[in-house]
Amino acid sequence: MKGKGELGRGAYGPVRRKEDARFIRGLGTFTDDIQLPGMLHGAILRSPLAHARIVSVDASAAEAHPRVKAVITGPMLERRGLAWMPTLSQDVQAVLATDKVRFQGQEVAFVVAEDRYSARDALELINVEYEPLPAVVDATTALDPGAPVIRDDRAGQPDNHIFDWEAGDRAATDAAFAAADVVVAQDMLYPRSHPAPLETCGAVADYDQVSGQLTIWTTSQAPHAHRTLYALVVGIPEHKIRIISPDIGGGFGNKVPIYPGYLCAVVGSMVTGSPVKWVEDRSENLMSTSFARDYHMHGEIAAAADGTILALRASVLADHGAFNGSAQPSKFPAGFFHIFTGSYDLRAAHCAVTGVYTNKAPGGVAYSCSFRITEAVYLVERMVDILAAELGMDPAELRMKNLLRPEQFPYTCPTGWEYDSGDYPRALQVAMDIADYPALRREQAEKRARGEHMGIGISFFTEGVGAGPRDQMDILGLGMADGADLRVHPTGTAVLSVSCQTQGQGHETTFAQIVAQELGLSPDDVEVVHGDTDRTPFGLGTYGSRSTPVSGAAAAVVARKVRERARIVAAAMLEVAPGDLEWAGRWQVRGDPEKARGIAEIAMAAHGALELPAGVEGHLDAETVYNPPSLTHPFGAYICVTDVDPGTGQVQIRRFIAVDDCGVRINPMIVEGQVHGGLADGVGMALMQVIAFDSSGNCLGGSFMDYLLPTTMECPSWELGATVTPSPHHPIGAKGVGESATVGSPPAIVNSVLDALRPFGVRHADMPLTPANVWSAIQGRPLRTDLAIP
Amino acid sequence: MQITVNVNGTDYAREVEARLLLIHFLRDDLGLTGSHWGCDTSNCGACVVWLDETPVKSCTVLAAMADGRRVRTVEDLAMKGAGEGGMGRRAGGGTLDPVQQGFSECHGLQCGFCTPGMMLTARWLLDHNPDPTPDEIREALSGQICRCTGYENIVRSVLWASKHEASRREADR
Numbered sequence: 001m002k003g004k005g006e007l008g009r010g011a012y013g014p015v016r017r018k019e020d021a022r023f024i025r026g027l028g029t030f031t032d033d034i035q036l037p038g039m040l041h042g043a044i045l046r047s048p049l050a051h052a053r054i055v056s057v058d059a060s061a062a063e064a065h066p067r068v069k070a071v072i073t074g075p076m077l078e079r080r081g082l083a084w085m086p087t088l089s090q091d092v093q094a095v096l097a098t099d100k101v102r103f104q105g106q107e108v109a110f111v112v113a114e115d116r117y118s119a120r121d122a123l124e125l126i127n128v129e130y131e132p133l134p135a136v137v138d139a140t141t142a143l144d145p146g147a148p149v150i151r152d153d154r155a156g157q158p159d160n161h162i163f164d165w166e167a168g169d170r171a172a173t174d175a176a177f178a179a180a181d182v183v184v185a186q187d188m189l190y191p192r193s194h195p196a197p198l199e200t201c202g203a204v205a206d207y208d209q210v211s212g213q214l215t216i217w218t219t220s221q222a223p224h225a226h227r228t229l230y231a232l233v234v235g236i237p238e239h240k241i242r243i244i245s246p247d248i249g250g251g252f253g254n255k256v257p258i259y260p261g262y263l264c265a266v267v268g269s270m271v272t273g274s275p276v277k278w279v280e281d282r283s284e285n286l287m288s289t290s291f292a293r294d295y296h297m298h299g300e301i302a303a304a305a306d307g308t309i310l311a312l313r314a315s316v317l318a319d320h321g322a323f324n325g326s327a328q329p330s331k332f333p334a335g336f337f338h339i340f341t342g343s344y345d346l347r348a349a350h351c352a353v354t355g356v357y358t359n360k361a362p363g364g365v366a367y368s369c370s371f372r373i374t375e376a377v378y379l380v381e382r383m384v385d386i387l388a389a390e391l392g393m394d395p396a397e398l399r400m401k402n403l404l405r406p407e408q409f410p411y412t413c414p415t416g417w418e419y420d421s422g423d424y425p426r427a428l429q430v431a432m433d434i435a436d437y438p439a440l441r442r443e444q445a446e447k448r449a450r451g452e453h454m455g456i457g458i459s460f461f462t463e464g465v466g467a468g469p470r471d472q473m474d475i476l477g478l479g480m481a482d483g484a485d486l487r488v489h490p491t492g493t494a495v496l497s498v499s500c501q502t503q504g505q506g507h508e509t510t511f512a513q514i515v516a517q518e519l520g521l522s523p524d525d526v527e528v529v530h531g532d533t534d535r536t537p538f539g540l541g542t543y544g545s546r547s548t549p550v551s552g553a554a555a556a557v558v559a560r561k562v563r564e565r566a567r568i569v570a571a572a573m574l575e576v577a578p579g580d581l582e583w584a585g586r587w588q589v590r591g592d593p594e595k596a597r598g599i600a601e602i603a604m605a606a607h608g609a610l611e612l613p614a615g616v617e618g619h620l621d622a623e624t625v626y627n628p629p630s631l632t633h634p635f636g637a638y639i640c641v642t643d644v645d646p647g648t649g650q651v652q653i654r655r656f657i658a659v660d661d662c663g664v665r666i667n668p669m670i671v672e673g674q675v676h677g678g679l680a681d682g683v684g685m686a687l688m689q690v691i692a693f694d695s696s697g698n699c700l701g702g703s704f705m706d707y708l709l710p711t712t713m714e715c716p717s718w719e720l721g722a723t724v725t726p727s728p729h730h731p732i733g734a735k736g737v738g739e740s741a742t743v744g745s746p747p748a749i750v751n752s753v754l755d756a757l758r759p760f761g762v763r764h765a766d767m768p769l770t771p772a773n774v775w776s777a778i779q780g781r782p783l784r785t786d787l788a789i790p
Numbered sequence: 791m792q793i794t795v796n797v798n799g800t801d802y803a804r805e806v807e808a809r810l811l812l813i814h815f816l817r818d819d820l821g822l823t824g825s826h827w828g829c830d831t832s833n834c835g836a837c838v839v840w841l842d843e844t845p846v847k848s849c850t851v852l853a854a855m856a857d858g859r860r861v862r863t864v865e866d867l868a869m870k871g872a873g874e875g876g877m878g879r880r881a882g883g884g885t886l887d888p889v890q891q892g893f894s895e896c897h898g899l900q901c902g903f904c905t906p907g908m909m910l911t912a913r914w915l916l917d918h919n920p921d922p923t924p925d926e927i928r929e930a931l932s933g934q935i936c937r938c939t940g941y942e943n944i945v946r947s948v949l950w951a952s953k954h955e956a957s958r959r960e961a962d963r
Contacts, residue, residue: 020894023902024886026824026864030903033823116814117807198828198836198903198937249826249903250937282829504901504938673897676940704833704935712928712941 011516011523014669017509018523019502028247031202032279034217039204040069042268042278043119044261045109045126046288047101050137050359050697051148052130054097054108061125062111067118069272071126072110072264074098082267084153085233088257088475089333091162091324092153093362095260101130102150102322103361104699105287110264112276135359135697136160138787139296139319142356150322150357162324162355167338168415172348176311180302184390188382189766190375191786192294192319192360192691193684194286194701195367196709197503199249201289202279205265209273212240218262220245220531221255222541224499225478227533229258234266245531251503252681252742253366254290256327256543283702290327291360291691292367294319294786295337295375301383307393309344309402314351314379323362324355327543328371329473329480335372336464338415342380343424343462343635344402349414359697368681368742370465370544381459381747385754386763395458395751396437400428403460410728417464419633420735421725422661428460430721431637431659440641448759453644454654457752461638461744464631465736466549467540475540481627482546483537484554486515486562488620490607492600494521496558497529499539500551505738506670507547511555513666514732518559519566519599520585537623545634545736548666549727554626556731561622563599569606569620570597572613632727632735636660638748644756649775651687651753653714658745659721662737663730668722671737676718678741683710685742686749690768694788793857797822798866806853812846813837815853816863824864824906828935835934838907839863845911847933864906867913888951888958889913898947900938907934912948920959921952 022028059071074096077083084092097108109126113119134148141147142160151157177183203218214236220226223243231238248255261278268276280289296317302310318334320326328335334353341349369375384402388395403424404411411419440456447454470479485497496515500507512526529535539551563583570587571578574595581587588596597605599620606612606620641655658675665671688708691701701707726733746767753769754762757778765773765782773783794803797820804819816822816839827849828836837848840862841855868884889912892898899905908931915922915930922930927948928941936944 016894017897019902020899023899023905024890024893024909025868026822026906028824028902030823030826032817032827035818035821116818117809196937197901198834198935199826199901200828248901249828250901252937282831504899506900669897673900673939673943676942677900677938678940680937680940703831704829705831709833709935709937711932711935712945713932715941717924717945718940718942 011513012666014667015509015513015523017506018512019506019508030199030247030249031204031217031219034204034246034277036204036206036275039275039277040112040114040268040272041116041119042265042276043111043123044107044264044284045123046284047097047104047106047108049101049130049132050104050135051133051150052101053133054100055129055131057109058127059109062122065118065122065125067114068111068122069114070112070268072096072267072271074108077267082234082263085258085263086476087323087325088327089324093323093325095263099153103359104697105284105361107260110268112268112272137359137693137695137697139317139356139358142358150359160357162320162357163333164352164354165333166350166352168350169348170350173311173313173350176348177302177313180310181305182303182390183300184386185298185300186383186386186764187298188379188764189786190293190295190297190378191767192291193367193689194291194691194707195252195254196286196707197250197252197254200280200282200285201255201259201261203262203265204275204277205269206275207266207269212236214240214266215242215244216266217244217246219248219255221251221501221503221543223501223531223533224538225475225540226258228478233263243533245501248501248503252368253292253543255503256366257290257325259289282704286691286707287699287702288361290325290363290366291321292369293375297375297379299379299383301387303387307391307398307401309346311348312341312346312380312383314340316351316353318353318355319358319360320355321358321360321362325362327366327475329467329475331472332371336370337372337376339373339413339417339462339464340376340380341413341415342377343404343460345404345408346414360693366543368678368739370463370739370743373463374743377461377743378747381751385751389763396432399458399460400425403428418630419462420630420727420729422633422635423723423725424460424635427635427659427661427723428637430723431639431657434719434721435639435655435657453646453756453759455642455644455752455756457640457748457750457755459638459744459748459751462633462635463740463743464633465545465739466628466632467544467546468628469630470627478540480540481625482539482550482554483623483625484551484558485537485623486558486621488562488599488603490604492521492603493525494519495527495529496555497536498551498555499536500542500547501531503542505547505674506667510548510667510670511552514552514555515559518556519563521599545738548734549632549730549736550626550628552734553628553731554624557626558622558624561624562620565616565620565622566599566602568613568615569602572610573597573602573605629729632663632730634660634662634735634737634740636740636744638744640748640752642752642756644753644774646778649771649773649778651769651774653683653716653749655719656716657719657721658741659723660737660740661723661725662740663725663727663735664733665724666734672720674737675720675741678739679718679745680710680715681742682745682749683714686746686767686769687714688768688770690785692786692788700788791854793854795856796860798863808854810853812848812851812853812856816848822863822865826903826906833935835907836904838910838934840910840914845914864909867909887913888954889916889948892947892950892954896943896947896950898939898944904934904936908936908944912951915948916952916955920955924949
């Protein structure tokens with residue numbers, strides 16, 4: 001940490017994290033670390049079948065287990081009106097199944113016992129009789145006539161269709177395609193994956209039967225939104241609910257929704273009168289919670305013969321699983337997918353997305369995806385590479401020719417997004433310089449001549465992060481704006497309370513730096529409170545890279561409010577007019593900087609006997625709600641170098657260069673850490689991870705032995721670069737960065753592998769590019785990666 | 791069954807079920823929640839502790855197998871100074887191990903969930919190979935998963951600890 005003597009001018013920078021002190025000592029407090037007196041343990045009985053009618057549930061033997069305190073079933077919840085809960089996308093989801101089970105792993109019954117092992121034992125004593133039904137596993141057949149109807153609970157739902165949605169100008173796009181010299185098309189799958197934070201989801205619910213107070217310690221990225229949801233679902237008044245989101249062992253979108261297990265823990269506590277802990281195991285996490293992606297995409301790109309890109313078209317079949325649990329702003333059923341024109345100067349674009357139900361886990365939630373921008377960037381970056389191959393152009397040259405130019409910002413893309421700022425050619429050039437791109441192409445040519453297969457892949461991405469504004473973006477009617485409170489104590493230390501919740505992003509450090517910068521304090525003198533609804537103002541939470549764009553802005557704005565109050569007090573102290581003062585890390589008299597007061601002196605005066613002037617009631621404390629005027633648009637250029645063994649299909653990532661521009665960097669060390677993690681995510685998605693299913697709907701990715709996560713051995717030593725283009729509308733010029741690398745890296749890796757495979761005539765193969773898939777692609781038969789290999 | 795396990799220098803005699811996993815014994819019975827549980831299948835390494843002198847994944851070790859043996863957890867990494875330390879959950883005193891310092895200096899952690907297991911393996915590595923190369927560090931940690939850092943800064947953290955210990959040895963000479 002910087003010393004106390006250093007004033008706010010230097011509060012930004014790579015300061016070490018405040019959070020580390022507890023974590024390196026093993027003294028973090030995660031949900032499963034919570035131990036309450038008399039606490040009981042819950043476990044969930046799950047469906048072994050993907051689609052089946054429930055004939056009967058007999059829990060009598062489990063109830064007779066000597067250490068079991070309660071068994072809760074669907075019919076019991078139905079009598080309380082709690083068998084179904086709203087999802088984040090205007091659908092409903094079964095808390096515990098009553099009529100049918102609709103995916104393998106669906107929640108059927110909940111046991112509350114004195115210890116975790118007994119709760120598990122009792123699950124095996126519950127007898128459920130199922131009548132199996134045919135399962136819809138392949139999304140491409142979900143709308144076939146005669147396909148089994150999954151959601152017969154929904155009145156007037158004759159099939160598995162959820163929504164049709166489109167964006168852009170169809171006629172203009174058609175015209176641009178008709179006038180094009182070159183048109184290429186490609187089908188591609190962004191397969192189902194899972195965020196898989198190392199800490200699984202869980203809750204400790206403690207309902208006080210006397211006061212009616214419900215306290216829930218839980219893995220929540222959005223504690224305030226959760227509080228409102230619990231109030232609406234359970235019927236407990238919202239002021240009697242306290243959500244505490246303690247340390248969270250990674251989120252990545254997995255911890256945005258409310259899951260049935262949380263509600264079961266609440267009901268368990270209400271029924272038994274004791275606190276109830278429920279923490280899912282890894283298989284439950286992978287099989288039942290918030291999957292991501294599962295987009296079957298068809299892309300078409302049109303260009304002039306010289307490589308000028310004219311238009312882009314996409315049609316998407318979106319597999320949403322058994323319940324539509326997507327977490328994205330209500331007006332956007334396909335999230336922000338229509339930012340799919342990416343970073344290029346196109347004339348026209350059109351996309352159409354159809355959502356369907358299948359007998360798979362519900363959601364479509366996230367995985368650091370920025371509301372489906374991950375899929376959009378993958379589509380356009382693959383299409384640009386395929387176009388380059390068709391034209392015989394270098395993919396870097398084709399991108400450079402078509403990237404938006406700095407003078408075009410603010411730029412409104414053909415589907416209506418306004419990009420705030422950017423210098424795209426510079427970012428790509430910086431990446432190419434770090435990589436020494438010409439030398440890499442020479443090396444590749446030499447290796448190809450020797451029969452070795454080296455690939456060079458490029459991606460360029462534009463993100464849109466920091467949702468709202470509130471009139472455009474809401475979740476379940478809750479506008480996407482976030483509050484911040486700032487209290488400055490008499491001695492000049494401060495406490496900032498924010499509505500977002502860190503899952504490892506370092507908010508306790510970064511937001512302290514923001515306030516310190518604005519008030520001329522040391523970050524050490526600013527404490528950040530978050531993750532507790534009783535101690536923080538309302539807001540929608542942390543996902544979609546919105547913490548710095550929204551809550552970070554709120555922190556700066558509320559600090560500036562404090563600063564303006566301090567100005568009035570300082571003026572009174574110095575016996576000058578407020579207008580005579582200027583800010584230089586402290587308030588000083590313009591033209592006479594010796595006459596000055598720092599925040600600490602002013603704070604003491606504001607709490608003291610000084611007669612306060614009009615405009616200050618006392619103290620310096622302030623609060624704000626930040627309603628973002630627009631999204632921020634971080635961007636970046638990535639280059640990936642791979643070596644592929646054609647005999648085994650093995651891919652080795654040799655180098656990965658990532659140049660990110662996220663505007664002003666408050667703590668560059670933390671920003672780089674965020675990028676590192678996202679790049680590793682990309683390695684997993686591009687090469688290793690998929691949640692696949694067999695024809696009966698059995699999940700084939702239900703453990704870390706089957707759902708493979710990147711380790712030290714798959715990840716190279718990342719090579720990072722940066723450019724800084726401030727956001728013009730953000731108070732401190734910052735943009736979000738948490739998901740940039742997860743969005744940008746998969747297409748760079750896939751483009752690299754397919755570049756390596758060019759001598760074999762392979763145009764496309766879907767993720768994950770496992771050795772088997774790469775080998776099959778070389779044989780001319782790339783795999784359908786979301787289904788079991790027959 | 792009755793077991794006696796020496797954890798971080800203190801003997802604990804407990805009556806446990808034969809099937810009780812070591813990770814649950816440490817976390818639930820002894821309240822040492824610094825070691826985490828992440829996967830059930832020995833893949834993630836959030837639960838790594840030392841059994842005698844060897845890192846093990848305590849989600850696939852029975853507490854009974856630790857009977858009569860020594861277990862070292864993250865709570866023991868910091869060296870206890872005079873009048874500091876102790877075995878309580880909030881025993882945060884004492885001098886940090888260079889590995890702990892390295893993780894903080896080099897931003898080797900984000901959410902902190904994998905960190906205790908990573909640090910215990912790193913400590914074992916440096917005890918057996920005081921001057922590892924980045925590749926040797928990667929190999930030593932290859933059985934453990936971090937979802938946040940992309941491993942780059944973890945490798946740098948262990949290198950930092952290695953260099954720090956080397957300069958301290960030099961100073962002591």
